Amino acid sequence: MMKExxxxxxxxxxxxxxxxxxxDFWASWCGPCKMLSPVIExxxxxxxxxxxxxxxxxxxxxxxxxxxxASIPTLLVFKDGKVVDTMVGFRPKAxxxxxxxxxx
Amino acid sequence: xxxxxxxxxxxxxxxxxxxxxxxxxxxxxxxxGYEDFSSKxxxxxxxxxxxxxxxxxxxxxxxxxxxxxxAMNIEITYERVNNIYAMGEYFSIMVNETxxxxxxxxxxTGIEYTKPLKxxxxxxxxxxxxxxxxxxxxxxNKIVTVIGYNKEAEEEANYVSELASKLYYIPxxxxxxxxxxxxxxxxxxxxxxxxxxxxxKLILSSRQLETDGLFILKDSxxxxxxxxxxxxxxxxxxxxxxxxxxxEGCFAAGDCIGxxxxxxxxxxxxxxxxxxxxxxxxxxxx
Numbered sequence: 001m002m003k004e005x006x007x008x009x010x011x012x013x014x015x016x017x018x019x020x021x022x023x024d025f026w027a028s029w030c031g032p033c034k035m036l037s038p039v040i041e042x043x044x045x046x047x048x049x050x051x052x053x054x055x056x057x058x059x060x061x062x063x064x065x066x067x068x069x070a071s072i073p074t075l076l077v078f079k080d081g082k083v084v085d086t087m088v089g090f091r092p093k094a095x096x097x098x099x100x101x102x103x104x
Numbered sequence: 105x106x107x108x109x110x111x112x113x114x115x116x117x118x119x120x121x122x123x124x125x126x127x128x129x130x131x132x133x134x135x136x137g138y139e140d141f142s143s144k145x146x147x148x149x150x151x152x153x154x155x156x157x158x159x160x161x162x163x164x165x166x167x168x169x170x171x172x173x174x175a176m177n178i179e180i181t182y183e184r185v186n187n188i189y190a191m192g193e194y195f196s197i198m199v200n201e202t203x204x205x206x207x208x209x210x211x212x213t214g215i216e217y218t219k220p221l222k223x224x225x226x227x228x229x230x231x232x233x234x235x236x237x238x239x240x241x242x243x244x245n246k247i248v249t250v251i252g253y254n255k256e257a258e259e260e261a262n263y264v265s266e267l268a269s270k271l272y273y274i275p276x277x278x279x280x281x282x283x284x285x286x287x288x289x290x291x292x293x294x295x296x297x298x299x300x301x302x303x304x305k306l307i308l309s310s311r312q313l314e315t316d317g318l319f320i321l322k323d324s325x326x327x328x329x330x331x332x333x334x335x336x337x338x339x340x341x342x343x344x345x346x347x348x349x350x351x352e353g354c355f356a357a358g359d360c361i362g363x364x365x366x367x368x369x370x371x372x373x374x375x376x377x378x379x380x381x382x383x384x385x386x387x388x389x390x
Binding site: 068069071 | 233242302317
């Protein structure tokens, strides 16, 4: 299950976490985001070793601005609170899995 | 929604050959393409290297292809595929307002796409984008530039201009531009995209634009944009001998996988890709 993160708890839920946290920046009107969501959702159920979260950029402009999100979907991979990787646009599951595995 | 066994993208010799072979193997297929099949085919004055058709013109060969697919009851869907998403067990094929689904895909789109601008790939996701309507709200009160290669780009530019503080529109075609008041039309040639961590400027041949965002809206897009995640090598889709790409269930054939750019090579590859797709679909059915 992917946890919805807000501007208000981004620090606590993502930056103050140890280990790998994946953040999916998305919005309801973005087609590629809608396609990516079920793919990440599936991956999050298989890779319980990482924490998977999502941020709605419409409702949480501060977080998107803090991390310079210029396109959606964008995935940020955090390790021990720091951004270690970025992926822009839709990607197949196998590629996402490889991306996250690199940091585990 | 009906899920096709194989979706074929492109109606040149590779796509048509894939279609007839998949049909012979009794698969439920959909093929996307044009009424002329291929603009390159109908322009060829004389073809002497397509075995069995010495001295034939491109137009005559096109008629032969047409007779062939009609005899096999293959109908081409005259729609433009925007994106193909690998969802895992199937592919979502986005065609404007419609979504088609297929278990496997054969990409046979030829090689016509324009080269990326200098800096385009480097700044992708750092100010450069291909979907203006997707990313528009991220550019609220910022300066945005749209490089439009077709009329549809005007619509996207109009939408973005409602949010952006300033919008430059650079048309790469001639027409009566139907753009909202306030949009500045810049008739100049884009050369280079520059910036540090993200886009700062677009360099044109005779002026520079300071811009926060840059949307490049092309007519034909590269296979890697068409199928996000598709592995390319030196401008072509990377395939193995069975026409398999790096994405499971996605195959490719014809000019888009590499030289030489020839009709009979494309047809042969279309055949291999179709048979590989057939085996893939069969292996999934338990």
